[in-house]
Amino acid sequence: MKNNTMGVINVSSRDEFLKDLTLHRCMASVPYGCRYRLVDFMLSNMVNSGINNIAIFTLNKYRSLMDHLGSGISWDLNRKKDGLFILPPASHYPSGEYKGLLQILQDHLDYFSRSKQKYVVISESNMVCNLNLTPAIEFHQEKGADITVFYREENGATPGLVHRQKLELNQEKRVKEFEIKPGSLNSNKALLKLFIMNKSCLLDLIDQSIQDQRCSLLWDGIINNLHYLNIYGFPLRGFLAVVNSIDCYYQHSMDLLDPQVWQELFFQPGRIYTKVKDEPPTRYIKKARVTNSLLANGCLVEGQVENSILFRGVKVRRGAYIKDSIIMQKSLIEENAVVDQAVIDKDVRVTQGRQIRGEKDEPVVVAKKMVI
C-alpha cells in the first residue's frame, strides 16, 4: 500500500517539563508502558498507515534515541528505498539560537527534495495513541487542503491538553479560528501538534521562515497563515496521552492498568512496535504477590507489587513492597524496601529497608542510576 505520504517526527521541542526523566535523554526516548519509548507510538502509527519514509528531527540529547531506533529494523524501516532517517541539526545551535522546527527542517531541505511523496505527516514525539492515519490523509486529499490539523474534542480537562490552543471549525470542517489568547475561544476542540501538509506547502513555509526569521511551525507556519491557506481540522478519537509533565506522565501510565485501554492502545487498529530485547519470561517465586499491575519480560518478583508498572528486567526482592509506582528497566528493589507513588528511572537501586514515598498526585521521581 503506497499512500504518497512521508512522515516527520519532531523531537526538538522543549523537554524540561519531564525533569529528571529528560536529564539525559530527549522526550522521544522517555520510557513508557513497561517496554516502549514515547516515540514508538507515532512511529508505529505511521508505519501501520503505510508510511515508509520517516525522518526524525532531533536537537540534542539524542544518544539514547539513536540507540533505540538503530537501523529501524524493529519498525520494518530498514529499507533500500526510503526507510528511517535520523536527522540531527546540521550545526550546533547555542541556546537562544534555536527558533523552531522550520529552522531544522531547513537544514535538511535535501531530504525533502529527494523524497518522492506528495504529502507529509508531521508529529511531535510525545503523543501516545494508536491511530490509523489513512482516513485523515484521504480527508486531506478530498478537501484539497494545504494543511489538515488534528484536534481533540474534550469533555473535561485531560492532563496534557489543558494549555493547548482551541480551534473552531465551519461546517466544511475548515478551521474558522485558532485561539490566540488563552480563554478567548469557547470551544471544546483542542489543537494537537499533528498535521498533514502538502509537501509543496511545507517547502513554501520553510522558505518563508528563512526570510522572516520566524521559525515556529505552529505559530508562524499555521496559525498566522489561517487566512492564506486551506486549513482543515480532523478529530482524533480513542485513547490519547500527550505527555508533557511528570504528573501527566504518571497518570497516563496508570491508565494502562485498565485492560480495555491496554487492548485498545496496544492492538487497535495496529500493533505498537519497539526495539526488541532478549529478555526471558518474568519469574514469580512462591512468595510473590502481584495485583493490578503490568510487567514486561525479564523481571524477577519475590515481593509484593500493587497497582504498578514494571519495565524489563526489574528485580523485586523478598519483603519489598511496590505500590502505585513505575519502575523502569533493570532497577533493583532490595529486601523490605518500600516504593510508594514513585517513578523510578533505569538502573536505580533502592537498598534494603529504604522507603520512597511520594504524595498523592505528586509522585517522587528518582533519576537514572541513583542508589538510595
Place this chain on the structure above:
Amino acid sequence: MKTKKDCVAMLLAGGEGRRLGILTKDVAKPAVPFGGKYRIIDFSLSNCSNSGIYTVGVLTQYQPLVLNSHIGIGSPWDLDRNEGGVTILPPFVRQQGGKWYKGTANAIYQNLSFIENYDPDYVLVISGDHIYKMNYGRMIEYHQKTHSDVSIAVLEVPWEEASNFGIMQTNEEGRVVEFQEKPDEPQSNLASMGVYVFNWQILQKYLHLDENNPDSSNDFGKDVIPLMLRENLQVNAYPFKGYWKDVGTVDSFWEANMDFLSDNPPLNLYDRRWQIYTVNPNQPPHYISHRALVYDSMINEGCLVFGEVRHSILSPGVLVEEGAVIKESIIMSNVKIGKGARVEKAIIGEETWVGEGCRISSAEEGGSPSQIILAQENTVIPNYSVIKETWENISKVKGGQTAPPVK
C-alpha cells in the same frame, strides 16, 4: 572461494521426535515451543553464537516449515553474517537423483560441499534436540590440547538411567575405548551428549567410508564412531558438567520445563553473559488483575491474567479468565482459558481455546494427576468439557457444549 573458518557447526534438526506425540504432529522436534518463549533449537543456536561459532549449517528434513520461518536469516542469534552465518540445509535433488537423509552421518555426508566451502580445521556436530548451555569453544580447545581426531562430549548420568543413552567407556586418559548405544548392561555412566568435534579431514574420510558400506545405517552413534574406534583413531571424551536434558518424551519435556520453576533452576535463563536468544514476539507487557493470583510461575508478555496461575509457564499472549485455575501446566502461545476452567498437569498447544468450566486433569476427584495431558494446538475445547486423557480429536470429548467458549 569463501573465507576459511576455524570451525563450522552442523546442527542436526531433522528429527521427528515421535515420542513427543501430538507436540510434533506438525513441527520438527527442534521447533517445539519450550520454556514459555523459546523453541528447543534456540539453546543449541544460542550456544553456537555465545561460543563464537558463526558458521552454522542446520540440517532439516521432517516438517521444516515452522523451523525454517523461526530461523529465518538467523538474526536473533546474531547469525546473519556477510560470510558464513546460518544456512538451512534440506535434502535436495542432484543429477543422479536425490535422496532423503538416511541417518545423521548421511545428512552431513550429503552436505560435505557446504563444509568444503569454508575449509575448516574442525567440524562441530550438534543436535537441536537438547536443553543445555555449553561453551563449544572450550571443547575445541580441549580437542586441540589432547591432539584428538574426534572428541565426544560426555555427561555423568545416574547409573539407573545409563541404558537410555549412548555410553562411553574410557581409559584413565579419557580416551574412549568402547561405545555402546543404549546398552542393557552399561559398563559406565558416561553418556554421549550428541556433541562431537571432528578434524575435518578425518570426518571427510570416514563419512566416505561409511557411505560406501551398504550395511551401515549411516548414523554417528551406531556406525561412524564405532568404525573410528575400530580403526584406532584418537577418540577422546570431553567431560561436561552442568545441566543437559534430552527432551525426547512428554514426561521429560514437562520435567525440563518445570526445572525452570525450581528454587534454584539448574539452567539460568537470567544470566546476561550467556543469554538464550529466540525470535522475540512483539507483545505488550502482561497484566495481572486485581483478583488474580500468580506465584511460582513464569509469565510472558502479552498475557492477561484474571485467574489463578500456580507452578506453571504461560507463553506470550495467553488469556486466563476469571476463576480459571492453572496448575503445574505449560500453556503455549495465544491460548485462551475460559472462566472457571481448571487445568492441571497439562500441556496446551498454541492457539487452542479452552472453554468455560472445562476440567483438564488426569486426577480423580481429590486425587493427584496420574499423567500429563496434551491438548492439541489450534483447537476449540467446548465449554464444560471434561478431559482426563490426552486429547487429539474433538469428537472424543463427551459432555461438552459446543458453544464458542471464550471471546
